[in-house]
Amino acid sequence: MQVHTNLISSRNSGQIVPIDDNMNCSSSIPSNGLLRIKSNRLQLIVLRCIFFAALISIILVTYFIFSRDHSSSSSSSDNQASTIKVSSTITQFPTYVTTPMSTKSSLTLSGQKCQSFSFDPYVSYSSNNKPWSIAFGDFNRDNHLDIVISKTENYELGLYFGFGNGTFAAQTTISAGSTLFYVTTADLNNDNYTDIITVEASDNRVGVFFGHGDGTFDRRKTFPTGYYPYWVDTGDFNGDGNTDMITANSYDNTVTLLLGDGRGNFATQRNITAGDIVTGVVVADFNLDNHLDFAVTEFRDYTMSVFLGTGSGLFQARQSFSTEKNPWGLASGDFNGDKYMDIVVVNQRADSISVFINNRNGTFQSQMVYSTDAPAISVAVGDMNNDTYIDIIVANDYKNYVGIYRGFGNGSFDFPMKFYTDWWILFVATGDFNGDHRPDIAVLSEYTEAMNILLNSC
Structure with missing residues (x-):
């Protein structure tokens, strides 16, 4: 054991001593x-x-x-x-569904929310004669939404009476004036019946068909506008409780305000100067002062302009905001949940949409741009998956689908989802066609000269 003691002693001393290979341990x-x-x-x-x-x-x-x-x-x-x-997203707030290019929203009850969009395969209805735009109303007071479309050929309107289950009767037609572009609906004479308003571009006027409430209409009554009106919208601009009309006149760069007397008569208030080639107009209260304002697209200026109303039929100076190339259709909705109406513009030759967020005073932030993958002239808005956030729907010309941009509720949008239709979609609008409180989609195909209905299956 002496060896072991020496090893320990040596390690304690800080020196490493190798073991002697010649040491004879067996002897001890x-x-x-x-x-x-x-x-x-x-x-x-x-x-x-x-x-x-x-x-x-x-x-x-x-x-x-x-x-x-x-x-x-x-x-x-x-x-x-x-x-x-x-x-x-599970709230008791109602869902807002806007009619095409309009801010006159109707409330619908909240239904089941969906994580994504879902639509039944489209059903096609023949229209012929170059259909151009769509509007809705209950023309025969059966509590089912009906559809009217304008046409650029044969000077006629097409009516489709709804059955309330998402299907429609075959088209009936109404003879109209000259070349028809945009069509909208409103009660212009306070009789609680829905009337139809069209722009008759080549005759520089609007035509009004006063409804009887049974699906029939009076012969149209016309009112002069500026040169070559392209778009029309309605609202009470002077606070007298009667519905007025406003037209976008594309050839003289003006907007015409026609003040209604509540009995179906209109006086031209004045032509308001706007930008170069006014193609679209939308009405809303952008600064929440309880006076209606309007916004227009100016095709050649690459701008969107806002006119804030004073409540007397007059408007403040024009405010312009840059868009991309050749803005055409536009719509408004609250994209970020702040109660102020924002604006979306479709830029036809830039293959894009521009989203303008309201600064809560009637002015707008710089555009946010989203690609559309194709030229487009028409855009609509609505809560398409019932998550209480407004989505954007775009008609893609030269394509066979609509693109739906899901809103996140903060003013931004997802990449578009495609839902297939006939080819060459000119116009898109949203409405509840089967009474399930979910916005459906109607589009017009230039190629097939037909209306397509896509029922929301969310």
């Missing part, structure tokens, strides 16, 4: 004792191996348990965030 240690020492050493080695193996196993098990718990915690956190986001 019996053979049976040597066997016991070797056996003890072997047991010690085995015990050490077992100990280290157990230690490594404990470390590995602890690591995997920790990793699994961390992963589960992250997954649980992600699921919780997703659940919170979804549940936040």
